Amino acid sequence: MKAKNESSTRTILIAGVGGQGIILAGRVISEALVSVGFDVKMAEVHGMAQRGGSVTTQIRFGRRVYSPISETVDYLVAFEIMEALRWASHLRDGGWCIVNDCKMPPAQVLQGKADYPDVAVQDFFPNAKIITVCATDIARRLGNPRVANTAMLGALSAIKPFDQCNFANALAANIKPRYLDINRAAFDQGLASVSVTAERCT
Amino acid sequence: MKLLTGNEAIARGAYESGVVVAAAYPGTPSTEILEEIAKYDEIYAEWSPNEKVALEVAIGASIAGVRSIVAMKHVGLNVAADPLFTVAYTGVTGGLVIVSADDPGMHSSQNEQDNRNYAKHAKIPMLEPSDSQEAKDFVGLALSISEEYDTPVLLRITTRIAHSKSLVTLGTREPTQAIPYTRRISKYVATPANSRILRVGLEHRLRRLTELSNTIEVNKIEFPEGESEAEIGVVAAGVAYQYAREAFGDNAIYLKLGMTYPMPLELVRQVAERVKTLYVVEELDPFMQDQIQGAGINCVGKQVFPSIGEFTPEVVSQAVSINAAGSASASGTGSSSAPEEAGPDAAASPAIARPPSLCAGCPHRSVFYVLRKRKNIMVTGDIGCYTLGSAAPLSAMDTCICMGASISAGHGASKAFSLTGRDTRVVAVIGDSTFFHSGITGLLDVVYNRGSCVTIVLDNRTTGMTGHQDNPGTGYTVKGERTVEVDIGDICRALGIERVTEVNPYSLSEIESALDESLSLNEPSVIVVKHPCLLKKPSPTDARSAHMARTNVIEDKCRSCKLCLSIGCPALSIKEFASIDPEVCAGCGVCVQVCPFHAIERETVDEG
Numbered sequence: 066m067k068a069k070n071e072s073s074t075r076t077i078l079i080a081g082v083g084g085q086g087i088i089l090a091g092r093v094i095s096e097a098l099v100s101v102g103f104d105v106k107m108a109e110v111h112g113m114a115q116r117g118g119s120v121t122t123q124i125r126f127g128r129r130v131y132s133p134i135s136e137t138v139d140y141l142v143a144f145e146i147m148e149a150l151r152w153a154s155h156l157r158d159g160g161w162c163i164v165n166d167c168k169m170p171p172a173q174v175l176q177g178k179a180d181y182p183d184v185a186v187q188d189f190f191p192n193a194k195i196i197t198v199c200a201t202d203i204a205r206r207l208g209n210p211r212v213a214n215t216a217m218l219g220a221l222s223a224i225k226p227f228d229q230c231n232f233a234n235a236l237a238a239n240i241k242p243r244y245l246d247i248n249r250a251a252f253d254q255g256l257a258s259v260s261v262t263a264e265r266c267t
Numbered sequence: 268m269k270l271l272t273g274n275e276a277i278a279r280g281a282y283e284s285g286v287v288v289a290a291a292y293p294g295t296p297s298t299e300i301l302e303e304i305a306k307y308d309e310i311y312a313e314w315s316p317n318e319k320v321a322l323e324v325a326i327g328a329s330i331a332g333v334r335s336i337v338a339m340k341h342v343g344l345n346v347a348a349d350p351l352f353t354v355a356y357t358g359v360t361g362g363l364v365i366v367s368a369d370d371p372g373m374h375s376s377q378n379e380q381d382n383r384n385y386a387k388h389a390k391i392p393m394l395e396p397s398d399s400q401e402a403k404d405f406v407g408l409a410l411s412i413s414e415e416y417d418t419p420v421l422l423r424i425t426t427r428i429a430h431s432k433s434l435v436t437l438g439t440r441e442p443t444q445a446i447p448y449t450r451r452i453s454k455y456v457a458t459p460a461n462s463r464i465l466r467v468g469l470e471h472r473l474r475r476l477t478e479l480s481n482t483i484e485v486n487k488i489e490f491p492e493g494e495s496e497a498e499i500g501v502v503a504a505g506v507a508y509q510y511a512r513e514a515f516g517d518n519a520i521y522l523k524l525g526m527t528y529p530m531p532l533e534l535v536r537q538v539a540e541r542v543k544t545l546y547v548v549e550e551l552d553p554f555m556q557d558q559i560q561g562a563g564i565n566c567v568g569k570q571v572f573p574s575i576g577e578f579t580p581e582v583v584s585q586a587v588s589i590n591a592a593g594s595a596s597a598s599g600t601g602s603s604s605a606p607e608e609a610g611p612d613a614a615a616s617p618a619i620a621r622p623p624s625l626c627a628g629c630p631h632r633s634v635f636y637v638l639r640k641r642k643n644i645m646v647t648g649d650i651g652c653y654t655l656g657s658a659a660p661l662s663a664m665d666t667c668i669c670m671g672a673s674i675s676a677g678h679g680a681s682k683a684f685s686l687t688g689r690d691t692r693v694v695a696v697i698g699d700s701t702f703f704h705s706g707i708t709g710l711l712d713v714v715y716n717r718g719s720c721v722t723i724v725l726d727n728r729t730t731g732m733t734g735h736q737d738n739p740g741t742g743y744t745v746k747g748e749r750t751v752e753v754d755i756g757d758i759c760r761a762l763g764i765e766r767v768t769e770v771n772p773y774s775l776s777e778i779e780s781a782l783d784e785s786l787s788l789n790e791p792s793v794i795v796v797k798h799p800c801l802l803k804k805p806s807p808t809d810a811r812s813a814h815m816a817r818t819n820v821i822e823d824k825c826r827s828c829k830l831c832l833s834i835g836c837p838a839l840s841i842k843e844f845a846s847i848d849p850e851v852c853a854g855c856g857v858c859v860q861v862c863p864f865h866a867i868e869r870e871t872v873d874e875g
Contacts (some may be wrong), residue, residue: 074513092432105432106398108427109431116626116652117837131509132506132510132512133433133506136579150617150618151616152616170840171620172624173619175840176829176832182619
């Protein structure tokens with residue numbers, strides 16, 4: 066765990082697996098933050114990432130943002146459990162960890178050459194405020210596992226300052242009209258699934 | 268105000284500045300520049316077969332009197348270096364901007380060369396934006412400098428500029444201007460007699476550009492509020508300036524450079540006189556540092572900052588604190604003791620590595636499965652998704668050097684083996700877009716010089732790794748217009764290859780027999796493995812194979828031998844028995860053919 070970032074700029078790290086819609090989620094968050102007056106920078110990584118590898122996107126917001134990246138983050142939004150563990154050491158003490166309760170075994174595990182880490186997320190983030198979201202389950206129930214990313218956004222929107230943001234417009238601006246309804250549903254269910262926890266943590 | 272990536276902003280800058288012609292070859296992190304430009308009807312945009320062609324297209328347009336832009340990744344500029352060095356001599360008519368997108372940290376590249384060196388080497392001016400607003404603005408600035416100083420201009424960005432979004436104020440498009448064309452032989456025909464004169468002009472132009480660099484408004488000294496002196500001064504450009512701002516805070520004097528070649532050494536001297544310690548914060552090579560020190564100005568650079576990998580604000584501040592603690596050698600020039608690139612803390616995390624891999628159903632997989640089983644062959648690979656054929660468990664690639672090298676390096680290796688009495692055979696593996704880029708000339712060499720290497724073209728009907736760009740084989744332009752669909756087999760036959768076989772990647776027996784036949788020949792041959800990438804919606808002429816069908820494991824038959832795992836498919840795993848994840852499986856059926864116990868079956872097999 067890192068010490069609290071002294072600058073007023075805050076950092077979100079979205080971590081997951083290539084193909085989970087991480088860049089799209091980052092764009093929606095970024096636009097939602099701009100809509101309430103923050104300066105925002107977002108760092109994407111393209112290329113090799115699409116082929117099932119570990120992927121991250123960072124969003125930094127504040128009064129004036131210089132660097133698009135930071136090694137210390139305030140919010141870790143992990144679309145997969147092991148990806149949360151991978152970046153855990155970058156979350157500052159007292160930061161938020163919002164994690165999708167979903168395991169995607171990497172090649173080594175599929176090949177039987179390693180075991181998926183047997184670690185409870187709670188144990189691994191002793192100083193973080195944790196929200197666990199069943200985003201992939203929500204998405205499956207809605208009929209499309211690919212909207213798990215939007216369910217995660219719904220969960221993020223439960224906490225400050227994201228609760229002030231206009232996600233509806235940002236979703237509409239970034240998602241094709243024919244997929245908008247299912248994404249809105251995923252967002253709402255993601256939000257509903259964590260509201261109780263968030264109140265306790267705030 | 269709009270959130271744009273640096274690449275989107277450069278495209279917008281090209282639009283607003285009245286650019287008429289744009290050309291590029293896809294390459295991370297530069298690809299989206301041309302993709303975004305192509306959306307503007309006012310600009311002609313093309314995917315060129317390679318970067319050399321792209322730059323030459325832009326040069327021609329400039330000579331014909333319009334503004335042009337060309338974009339490529341850092342290694343692409345190596346391919347385009349030949350025209351670059353001479354267009355520096357001839358100069359331009361319409362403004363000409365060359366965008367080089369470098370990749371410190373090698374997120375998606377085979378090396379991390381620092382292309383700022385090209386500006387110095389070719390003696391052309393260079394601009395480096397530090398966010399998306401500057402990325403947009405600097406296109407217009409570069410075009411103005413290009414026209415006023417009669418020179419191509421290098422616009423150098425890095426991954427964190429190309430792929431970071433920040434807020435940009437949009438403007439409107441300047442009216443297009445076409446400068447009347449006149450023949451100017453002494454300017455544009457680079458014979459020795461003309462070039463000797465142009466060569467002198469080049470040095471004269473550099474002196475004028477140095478004056479510009481010391482006065483241009485994008486090179487500015489930023490003082491702390493109410494101060495004219497400070498303990499610390501910082502020289503920085505590009506994204507490194509943003510890192511430095513966070514690391515050094517508001518009490519330092521910054522020399523923020525937008526134009527980094529020629530270096531504004533007078534400005535550097537002014538800052539050096541007002542501070543106790545002058546830091547030069549730059550990723551990769553000591554490009555600015557060497558010039559600053561060469562001018563006799565003391566500074567701290569690569570003695571403390573890494574020359575390998577990407578910076579972050581933390582990398583900069585840690586290096587500075589080490590220096591302040593006095594533990595850094597004042598005279599050292601190496602960086603071996605400097606902190607390296609930040610990444611996940613492997614020691615503290617139980618997370619297992621998750622490298623990229625070929626997708627489920629990828630048409631490349633079967634070829635590497637077949638190649639891996641062959642003894643006594645060398646597989647020379649190339650740049651693209653299929654480079655992942657080198658990863659375990661396929662591990663079926665011996666080399667990957669640069670675009671097109673599979674065939675030519677394979678030819679050289681093949682000659683070396685046969686001349687020294689070894690019977691190792693060479694199989695070159697190359698993708699469709701890479702074949703068009705620079706594989707054709709290598710294959711011509713194989714034919715011309717009586718080589719015998721086998722070339723496998725993995726034709727997935729797109730440029731895959733960079734995100735599905737069209738190429739001369741797809742039948743569409745970057746604007747989505749229908750065009751000639753160049754046939755790879757026809758090209759090979761026209762080059763003089765007599766044995767060209769087309770195979771279906773989802774039939775292991777077809778691949779095996781084509782390879783058997785090719786390896787039995789004492790002449791060059793080509794196997795075209797043709798199937799559209801599954802991640803891309805196929806074009807109307809590329810209807811997807813009708814053979815795709817969900818597969819299931821029959822547990823009664825499975826003996827848990829794990830042979831199916833040797834194809835490295837992300838849909839397959841093994842616990843007690845083999846298991847196929849229905850959400851991941853694409854139904855390609857390769858695993859069905861690999862299982863010796865017929866324990867994997869397909870739900871419905873449509874042989875039509």
